[in-house]
Amino acid sequence: MMLGILAHKPANMNTARRYAVQRLGFGVLILASLLVVAPILFVIGAIIARGVGAINWEFLTAMPRDGMKAGGIFPAIVGTLLLTLGTALVAIPFGVGGAIYLAEYARDTWLTRAIRLAIVNLAGIPSVVYGLFGLGLFVLFLGFGTSIVAGSLTLAIMTLPVIISTSEEALRSVPVEFRTVSASLGGTRWQGIRNIVLPQALPGIITGVILGLLRAGGETAPILFTVAAFFLPRLPQSPLDQTMALPYHLYVISTQVPGMPAEIQYGTALVLLALVLSLNVVATVIRSYFRRKRQW
Amino acid sequence: MSTMLKFQVDHLSFFYGAKRALTDVTLAIPERQITALIGPSGCGKSTFLRCLNRMNDTIHGTRAEGRVLLDDQDIYAPGTDVVDLRRRVGMVFQRPNPFPQSVFENVAFGPRVLGTTSRSELEGIVEASLRGADLWDEVKDGLKKDALSFSLGQQQRLCIARVIAVKPEVILMDEPCSALDPISTLRVEDLMRELARNYTIVIVTHNMQQASRASDTTAMMMLTDDRKSGTVIEVGETKQVFTKPQDKRTEGYVTGRYG
Ligand SMILES: Nc1ncnc2c1ncn2[C@@H]1O[C@H](COP(=O)(O)OP(=O)(O)O)[C@@H](O)[C@H]1O
Ligand SMILES: [Mg+2]
Numbered sequence A: 001m002m003l004g005i006l007a008h009k010p011a012n013m014n015t016a017r018r019y020a021v022q023r024l025g026f027g028v029l030i031l032a033s034l035l036v037v038a039p040i041l042f043v044i045g046a047i048i049a050r051g052v053g054a055i056n057w058e059f060l061t062a063m064p065r066d067g068m069k070a071g072g073i074f075p076a077i078v079g080t081l082l083l084t085l086g087t088a089l090v091a092i093p094f095g096v097g098g099a100i101y102l103a104e105y106a107r108d109t110w111l112t113r114a115i116r117l118a119i120v121n122l123a124g125i126p127s128v129v130y131g132l133f134g135l136g137l138f139v140l141f142l143g144f145g146t147s148i149v150a151g152s153l154t155l156a157i158m159t160l161p162v163i164i165s166t167s168e169e170a171l172r173s174v175p176v177e178f179r180t181v182s183a184s185l186g187g188t189r190w191q192g193i194r195n196i197v198l199p200q201a202l203p204g205i206i207t208g209v210i211l212g213l214l215r216a217g218g219e220t221a222p223i224l225f226t227v228a229a230f231f232l233p234r235l236p237q238s239p240l241d242q243t244m245a246l247p248y249h250l251y252v253i254s255t256q257v258p259g260m261p262a263e264i265q266y267g268t269a270l271v272l273l274a275l276v277l278s279l280n281v282v283a284t285v286i287r288s289y290f291r292r293k294r295q296w
Numbered sequence B: 001m002s003t004m005l006k007f008q009v010d011h012l013s014f015f016y017g018a019k020r021a022l023t024d025v026t027l028a029i030p031e032r033q034i035t036a037l038i039g040p041s042g043c044g045k046s047t048f049l050r051c052l053n054r055m056n057d058t059i060h061g062t063r064a065e066g067r068v069l070l071d072d073q074d075i076y077a078p079g080t081d082v083v084d085l086r087r088r089v090g091m092v093f094q095r096p097n098p099f100p101q102s103v104f105e106n107v108a109f110g111p112r113v114l115g116t117t118s119r120s121e122l123e124g125i126v127e128a129s130l131r132g133a134d135l136w137d138e139v140k141d142g143l144k145k146d147a148l149s150f151s152l153g154q155q156q157r158l159c160i161a162r163v164i165a166v167k168p169e170v171i172l173m174d175e176p177c178s179a180l181d182p183i184s185t186l187r188v189e190d191l192m193r194e195l196a197r198n199y200t201i202v203i204v205t206h207n208m209q210q211a212s213r214a215s216d217t218t219a220m221m222m223l224t225d226d227r228k229s230g231t232v233i234e235v236g237e238t239k240q241v242f243t244k245p246q247d248k249r250t251e252g253y254v255t256g257r258y259g
Helices: A002-006 A009-054 A057-061 A074-105 A110-123 A127-141 A148-172 A176-184 A189-218 A246-255 A262-293 B045-051 B082-088 B103-113 B119-132 B152-164 B182-195 B208-214 B238-243 B248-254
Strands: B005-016 B019-030 B034-038 B062-070 B089-092 B170-174 B200-204 B217-223 B230-237
Touching: A009 A262, A057 A074, A057 A262, A074 A110, A074 A148, A074 A189, A074 A246, A074 A262, A110 A148, A127 A148, A148 A189, A176 A189, A176 B082, A189 A246, A189 A262, A189 B103, A246 A262, B005 B045, B005 B200, B019 B045, B019 B200, B019 B217, B034 B045, B034 B208, B045 B170, B045 B200, B045 B230, B082 B089, B089 B152, B103 B119, B103 B152, B119 B152, B152 B170, B152 B182, B182 B200, B182 B208, B208 B238, B217 B238, B217 B248, B230 B238, B230 B248, B238 B248
Parallel strands: B019 B230, B034 B200, B034 B217, B089 B170, B170 B200
Antiparallel strands: B005 B019, B005 B062, B217 B230
């Protein structure tokens, strides 16, 4: 009865007003989102529009010629792929291994707290500092010279914090119960992790790994002093060779070479963008595929 | 007494860090019978159950005093192989908790970690275990289906099959029916009776009918007088405990006037 009286006509007007406020609210939010997305779309659009003309078979597969003003960017593409692969080879085992240790084995001691603190802080260090660190440790002290090895190791160290923290997060999101059940069935700690926890955490781990590698593949500063060659119109012959790489190449042709055709600059940017975005799409697909399957 | 004793618990006390959860529990658990643990919430029934396969060890800072003899061997003695102990003393949890994998993978998990690799051998174990858990007919056409797509009652019987698959001697059950509907509950009870021919079963239950229907021995647990830690205050043949309890507190509890 009371409700009936209260819900009489004034309440309806009230409802209409509340809907109006809601619509206004949504409108503002949509506008804000558009404001954020618009510049990104604009940049991508501009790069595609101005770079797509440069893309052809020769551009993707040939060596650069004429002081990089003609020919292709093949060695830079290969270099970036090799560096990303090298980074993955180092960062995945150490990153995932470290995450497993921290999430599954490490007790809460001052040491593990210090490690966690270090990881958080490492993630915030500017990439050029990693570059200098790599120069000091890998290029000079360990004597790898400017090489794919030194560059990959430097990129791997920069990527580790991302991989460790996302993987640890993914492992922790697997309910404790599964570990308990595994132990109650006579499984060792490791068997439970290996057979139950890791498969469940895998999508999160893969996503973290891909995001970390994306960042590594697109970085310029860490490879500047450790591996990147200004102009090297051949493919690297060994892991101790220098190589060209897309981000550094883009930097070079945009700032260091006078009279560089804009189309080549935009074309190079487009190739880098396409590589990064396609990896990103892969990460998204993996994540949503597994998320649909997961149901606890 | 003609029955053999599977467990002999001797002055067991248990601590979570500084907090004492069990005091001086002494209890004999007969082999190939069903022993029910009853008592109000928080009196340490789950804690006691987890002492029997040392699952409490997985909680940091816990400590047990006293002795727990399994076939006359103290399972808290130094040098005990805890992983093997847990194979011998399996556990079914309150909430059905199959792994988010197929039915087959769930049941095969235990045998696999224990070293069985042959596919045909695994298939044999899986079928026998599912039959043993009275589930085979319902899942035989869906062994590859996700375990979580089955009903809760079926999931709980799957968890029982998963335990049977490692050929345990004892099965501990911590309120295994509390998440199930009455019909599924009855099926699990029937299954328990069936299993008790081959296994020693210890079950925690809040359901007095279940304890009186399904168990041979009943142990009543309560907080001790200082109200801080639990202990067994009465143990006996189930019929006896429910019809002629020796302790006033047991009488109050089983007749529903307490707890
Ligand atoms: N992991 C734990 N850490 C600390 N205290 C616990 C833990 N588990 C249970 N307890 C405590 O031990 C006592 C007994 O709990 P429990 O064995 O779960 O009782 P019951 O199963 O009879 O309800 C309770 O006071 C509870 O708070
Ligand atoms: Mg309990």
